[in-house]
Amino acid sequence: MAAPLSPLPPQFKSLQHHLRTAQEHDKRDPVVAYYCRLYSMQTGMKIDSKSPECRKFLSKLMDQLETQKKQLGDCDSITQEIVGSAHVENYALKMFLYADNEDRSGRFHKNMIKSFYTASLLLDTLTVFGELTEENIQHRKYARWKATYIHNCLKNGVTPESGPVGFEGEEDYNEDDEGTSYASNEAPDRSSSTYQPGNMPTSNFSGIQIPPGAHAPANTPAELPPSAGVASSTVVHPSPQNIPSVDPSLYNAQPQGGTRLTPEDFARAQKYCKYAGSALQYEDVNTAVENLQKALKLLTAGRE
Incomplete structure (x- = not known):
């Protein structure tokens, strides 16, 4: 497990949840932990690499990365970017899929909220490999919005609606009293939905596999039930194609x-x-x- 860092400078507040995710995965999946820290390192350098407190923090974070890299040795997910990218992406989408199936089944709880939000953080992490695909940008926006929406519904005693009803994109985030970042504003007005079928991900993720050495996220099933799938309202009948x-x-x-x-x-x-x-x-x-x-x-x- 990586040694604890010095207190987080205020300038790096936006990275606190990525670093917490890294700490949570030190034993569960060291590769995911490594890339969460690498993302935090690269992003922190862009935010502030000159002030004394930020330089000190980044120096210790760099030491953590070097130590972890040595511990992982010749792991392909560390030495080869394409393997590492596939590892993190598959892990993030597996977590997204779990939360999406819970949502569409009407099972709303803190675990699935955290799974949605953590999936969005891991999709942030994929930027260390280059620009995100349009598909992953949509996954990230949807996961953050869904975590916010369900959190606010449960907080206000309102029953959430399953699926992408009311989705309008990303919102502003503040830290709540549970230490997880969600939007502080109220649940969105679903009467003015801009969601269009086909623009958003569904739970039908063909081809998602957990790479060798990875594990399903904590508190999620290793294999999802066969009945878990796309809600009937999202089914689209295919049109003839050449x-x-x-x-x-x-x-x-x-x-x-x-x-x-x-x-x-x-x-x-x-x-x-x-x-x-x-x-x-x-x-x-x-x-x-x-x-x-x-x-x-x-x-x-x-x-x-």
């Missing part, structure tokens, strides 16, 4: 002699499969087929 042609040689593709796949190749193939699953959520057959072809070619030929 299915793109598939290279016939891929139907009977087999690994070519001498082809050796690296962990990076496997991680990239996994990402292509995930992208294909996400495309099918939005009935985008062309994108789904394109990504599946890329994954199959990579796995059989060792190249794209």
Whole structure:
């Protein structure tokens, strides 16, 4: 477990929940803990790297990162960015999926609120690898809004509504008395909803897998029940599409002699499969087929 840091400078208040998430995952999932701290380090450097208290804090945080990196040794999720990105993303989406299924089943409790909010923090963390995809930006906005909305409903004795009813995007956040950051304003007015079907994630996350060495978030089931799925109100009947042609040689593709796949190749193939699953959520057959072809070619030929 990482050594405790010095008191958090006021300038870094926005990072307190990312650092708390890192501490919570030191034993549960050290890779997730490492990238939460790395995100905090990079973001803190942008906020203030000159004042004495901030420099002192960042110096100790850097020491924590170096110690943790040595402890993790040659872990692929640390030495290879694409593997680390897949690890954190899959973990975040697994947590999001748990909370989303609880929400759509009408089970509102502090655990699912924290799962929604923590998922949004971990999606923040993905920015250490580059810009977020539009899909993950939407996941993050929705998770934060949902945590805020349900928290305020329960606080005010109001029964929350399941699903994305009333979703209008991110809100402002303040720290509540439980030490978890949610918006301080009241639950949104659902009569003026700007939600449009197809713009928001649903609980039907095809292709989400927990990477080797990762664990389901605390207090969430390792496997969600088969009945957990998209609420009936979100079901969209597909419209006819022109299915793109598939290279016939891929139907009977087999690994070519001498082809050796690296962990990076496997991680990239996994990402292509995930992208294909996400495309099918939005009935985008062309994108789904394109990504599946890329994954199959990579796995059989060792190249794209």
